[in-house]
Amino acid sequence: MNTYSAASLPSGDNVNAYCFCVDLVGEWFVKKGAMIAHYGDVTFQAVTAFGSARAFLASRFASPVYAQDWVVASGTGKVLLADRGFDVNSFDLDGGNLTIRAHNLLGFAPTLELKQSIVPGYVTLLGSGTFLASSNGPVIFVEPPFRADPEALLGWADCPSPAVHYDTEWMAASLSGMLQGVLGRESGEERQYAFIGAGTILLQSSEVVREDPALLRLVEQQTQQLSRAQAGSLGQRLVARAQQPNR
């Protein structure tokens, strides 16, 4: 049994497959709830509260939808980050861009800039620096051309934005599949994200998708584009869906 101290904890490296130790000097963005322990003089402040004091830093976090799910760790010390016992991986970006499922991003250095992706539920990191992501099982890297299941897609780097691919044969073969499509329920494989061009795609074993509160806010925001009549009929469909028994 290995007992760690502030000195013997790894510096900017994995403690084990499920936990990462950040050697904090200055600031880091950390997902709420991801911090499991820390050594040293470290304070955790909501991004929104921190922003008033250090406007420059808050400007790195250009996503109001996610701001309330994140904190800024500032000070000097060692911070241990983990997520639900999932594998934690650190990645270094060097002047690149990487888009990742917002839920699986655990933390990133403020040298990186965070933007909301136009794919709902995903965020894009730009610039140079380290970030941490969790995945269910080891991350699988694949190269385009590739089509990915939305639940299994962890993120992508340097790829053109994905297009949605519908498996029309599936739709035609299954009447129930059609009905589910109409109601907006996607549990099969009829909807895939298609990637082409050069880049890298990150996959994980599909997880039981957890509720992402930010996704609700995001989709709600987008319904502003609908007319009143459209919004009304969407509302009816959503009510009908909410009343269906769980599958």
Next chain:
Amino acid sequence: MPFEVVNSKVVRATVSPQRPVLARRGAMLGLTGDVVFRPVQGQGGGPAGMIGAALTSESVPMMATTGTGTVLYGFRGLHVTVLDLDGTSPLSVEADRLLAHDADLQTSVQFLGSGGLRGVVRGAATGQGLFTTRVTGTGAVALLSHGGTFALQVSPGDVVGVDPQAYVAHTGALNVDLKAKVGWRDAVGKGSGEAFQLHVTGSGTVHVQASERKLS
């Protein structure tokens, strides 16, 4: 060998017109090439199998993967074990543990109650229901489990005790019997927690998962 192990939770299948794959619906993680998915109802095994599957909930929605390409399969972060069947002995497994298998393999629903009252009691007490799925033929099967599986060899004369929750599947000529040893301690909630055990005898292999958590 149509299933290549990518990591403990993901397998990669090479699909060709000669080698379609049946997989659980929703288990596709990603694909390359020209591959389409078609929903499949029931279990095969003719009309009787269909009825059996419909009646018994020993059926999970499956899909046929056809075309040419490679497909990654995984399900809810569960561990995956690949077993190769050589056609000499069928595999008995719960339907909801089947992640994917060669479309050449036949699956049929088997009634546990044919062993008399004992089979019925076993099914009810272990939460496995009265039916199990039998996979026959030559090919590969990918099974789901919590925490991975390991294989226990059973030889004639051996008795292997298995926790009903940890039991995943078995191959070979095996008898799986429920042994209950319920005393007054269990009745007042002070039992060992191991009152029910599956006693496996015969000749074959039993696959056990490293967890007492059932899938569903």
